[in-house]
Amino acid sequence: MLEIKELTARSDDGNDILKGINLTVHPGEVHAIMGPNGSGKSTLSSVIAGNPKFIKTGGSLRFMGEEIDELSPEERAHKGIFLSFQYPVEIPGVTVNNFIKTAINEKRHSQGLEDMPAGELLRMIKEKAALVELDPRFLSRSLNEGFSGGEKKRAEIFQMAALSPRLAILDETDSGLDIDALRIVANGVNKLKSPENATIVITHYQRLLDYIVPDYVHVLYKGRIIKTGGRELALELEEKGYDWLIKDYQ
Amino acid sequence: MNRKRYITLSEDITTIKVEHDSRTTLRNTGEKESYLLLCSGSHSLELTIEKGADVTLIEASDSTPEFRYEIHLESGASLRHIRIDLTDKKTSYTLHQERDSRYELSLISLCGSQENSFAMHSDGEGTDTRMCGFTYGQTSYEVRNTIRLYHHKPHATSYQAFKYVADDASRLSFDGKIIVDPHAQKIEAYQKNNNILLNEKAHIESDPQLEIYADDVRCSHGSTIGQLDADALFYMQSRGINYMTACGILIRSFADEPLSMIKEEWLREQIEDIIASMLK
Numbered sequence: 001m002l003e004i005k006e007l008t009a010r011s012d013d014g015n016d017i018l019k020g021i022n023l024t025v026h027p028g029e030v031h032a033i034m035g036p037n038g039s040g041k042s043t044l045s046s047v048i049a050g051n052p053k054f055i056k057t058g059g060s061l062r063f064m065g066e067e068i069d070e071l072s073p074e075e076r077a078h079k080g081i082f083l084s085f086q087y088p089v090e091i092p093g094v095t096v097n098n099f100i101k102t103a104i105n106e107k108r109h110s111q112g113l114e115d116m117p118a119g120e121l122l123r124m125i126k127e128k129a130a131l132v133e134l135d136p137r138f139l140s141r142s143l144n145e146g147f148s149g150g151e152k153k154r155a156e157i158f159q160m161a162a163l164s165p166r167l168a169i170l171d172e173t174d175s176g177l178d179i180d181a182l183r184i185v186a187n188g189v190n191k192l193k194s195p196e197n198a199t200i201v202i203t204h205y206q207r208l209l210d211y212i213v214p215d216y217v218h219v220l221y222k223g224r225i226i227k228t229g230g231r232e233l234a235l236e237l238e239e240k241g242y243d244w245l246i247k248d249y250q
Numbered sequence: 251m252n253r254k255r256y257i258t259l260s261e262d263i264t265t266i267k268v269e270h271d272s273r274t275t276l277r278n279t280g281e282k283e284s285y286l287l288l289c290s291g292s293h294s295l296e297l298t299i300e301k302g303a304d305v306t307l308i309e310a311s312d313s314t315p316e317f318r319y320e321i322h323l324e325s326g327a328s329l330r331h332i333r334i335d336l337t338d339k340k341t342s343y344t345l346h347q348e349r350d351s352r353y354e355l356s357l358i359s360l361c362g363s364q365e366n367s368f369a370m371h372s373d374g375e376g377t378d379t380r381m382c383g384f385t386y387g388q389t390s391y392e393v394r395n396t397i398r399l400y401h402h403k404p405h406a407t408s409y410q411a412f413k414y415v416a417d418d419a420s421r422l423s424f425d426g427k428i429i430v431d432p433h434a435q436k437i438e439a440y441q442k443n444n445n446i447l448l449n450e451k452a453h454i455e456s457d458p459q460l461e462i463y464a465d466d467v468r469c470s471h472g473s474t475i476g477q478l479d480a481d482a483l484f485y486m487q488s489r490g491i492n493y494m495t496a497c498g499i500l501i502r503s504f505a506d507e508p509l510s511m512i513k514e515e516w517l518r519e520q521i522e523d524i525i526a527s528m529l530k
Contacts, residue, residue, distance in 0.1 A: 049488050053480065077490035089485040093506030094499055102499070103489040110490070142506075159489060 001027050001198055002048070002167055006059035008223075009047045017043040019223035020059065025167065028195040032209055032234060033202045035220035036242050041202045042086065044220065045169045049083040050076045063167070077103075078110040080166030084156040084173055090144040096155060097139040100125060100162050107163070128161035132188035150181030157188040164192070169200045174208040186211030206238040221246050255336055255361050255524060257310040259286055260516050268295050278303035284514075292316035299327040299351075308517065310334040319343045323351035325374060332512055334521065335359040342367045349374030349403075356511045357383040360524050363392045370399040372406045372434075379408040382508035386501070386528055387420025387452065397426040399441075401434040404464075410441040411507050416452035417530075423455040428471070432463040441471040446478060446504060498529045 002025040009018040017040045025031055033041055047054050048061065050073035061068055068076055091099065105115045116124075129136055134154050144152050153173055160168050170189065174182055189199065189212050201212055209217075209231065217233040218225045219242070227233065227245055237245075266274060268289040273296040276285065287309040289295070294317070299305050301324040309331075315338060323329055325348040333355070339362065347353055351374065357366070370379055385393045399408055414422045424443040445454045458471040478500050486496035502509075502525060512518040 049484075051484050051488075053484070072493065073484055073487035074490050074492050077488055083488045085485060085488075089479070089482040091482065091486075091499065091503050093503045093510065099489075099499075102495065103486075103491050106492055106495060107490040163490065
């Protein structure tokens with residue numbers, strides 16, 4: 001589904017951040033990307049999603065068998081890539097409901113379809129909100145405006161549910177969440193899991209991985225994946241920290 | 251693309267026609283009342299809102315090249331004033347507010363060049379004055395808002411928020427001053443002017459000022475100039491929303507404060523449609 005080979009990228013202020021990433025994700029898999037702050041985790045997710053703040057300088061980035069370098073962020077989204085933000089943006093005056101309607105219908109237009117009929121859309125939105133235990137009253141509030149940390153993340157997973165992506169990338173979804181919010185968000189993600197879709201969980205802590213169980217754990221450090229293992233790697237990192245792994249790369 | 255640049259007016263609200271210099275008093279009828287002001291020609295209107303009355307005045311005339319308002323709010327009166335500018339206009343507003351009265355202005359400018367000058371007087375204690383504006387400048391239109399807001403009496407509040415979006419070679423300016431008299435203590439007065447520049451040929455001037463002669467007041471003012479927030483655009487694009495649609499959503503969001511003051515859906519939706527049609 002996702003094939004990344006020797007990917008290098010820099011930020012728009014000229015810093016080389018990714019220095020040769022190799023990563024392959026198949027349908028049905030859950031990958032966790034861990035690593036200390038500043039190792040390039042968020043940059044990797046930004047580059048996959050097409051954030052113009054980062055410039056790909058080398059290597060290849062393929063999704064569903066196709067190079068996606070030249071695609072805009074919205075075209076990547078239409079192909080099935082979803083990025084959940086660490087800090088979701090507040091948009092006053094635009095309700096969650098209208099926002100998701102716009103997103104769904106723009107995707108349909110890209111596929112040559114008409115707007116989704118209003119009744120069907122309403123049913124789908126209600127169903128997905130229930131899935132992530134999002135209070136329906138949130139749907140008529142301005143997107144993320146005045147939402148708590150947990151509410152913002154729940155709204156992110158709600159959007160993910162409504163857009164049903166092939167590949168969901170969750171960037172530090174656990175940051176700022178208490179344990180109840182974490183469980184609800186993780187439950188939502190688990191319910192959406194299927195043999196056809198895949199998830200990349202980017203996290204600093206192993207805590208989230210108690211709820212979203214990864215098939216693979218990758219450690220990213222200084223722009224490279226320095227170790228890959230199974231779930232037990234995350235537990236080992238929890239116990240021993242990163243020092244034993246990164247000392248050879250200092 | 252839809253190039254609509256006019257407002258279709260609702261037929262079921264009371265109309266006031268101004269075809270020469272006139273004087274009108276709106277009384278307390280016990281109900282909240284809405285009026286549509288239809289003006290033609292360059293005239294003046296002396297408008298009195300009677301004690302305790304609660305009135306909404308909507309104006310979207312397109313044939314008033316020059317117009318002068320003199321508005322008098324008697325004690326406890328409340329006026330919501332909504333004005334949509336879509337043609338070239340030069341307008342002066344003089345407002346006098348008696349004790350505990352409330353004035354709220356939504357000034358929306360989407361087309362044409364306009365020069366608005368405001369002299370707002372809080373003449374009684376407990377008044378509240380709110381002025382919110384949204385201007386979307388395109389081509390070579392020039393819009394200038396000059397505001398002098400005088401707090402003559404204590405225990406009053408005022409709030410100004412003017413949002414400008416400047417595209418093409420438009421020129422928008424904000425010159426706002428709050429003047430607090432020496433004995434006008436316990437005033438809360440805020441003023442802000444936020445600007446988005448969409449084109450390097452566009453021009454924005456922002457000059458918020460405070461002139462405070464009392465010592466026990468809370469006042470602030472500020473202005474910002476920037477571009478559309480790149481992070482917000484990427485956020486929306488990552489959800490599959492096209493770049494242009496995302497720009498439109500951000501502009502709508504930027505205008506939310508003045509637009510959300512317009513409770514009349516039939517009117518607000520038309521304004522939103524015009525804004526959406528202006529994107530390019």
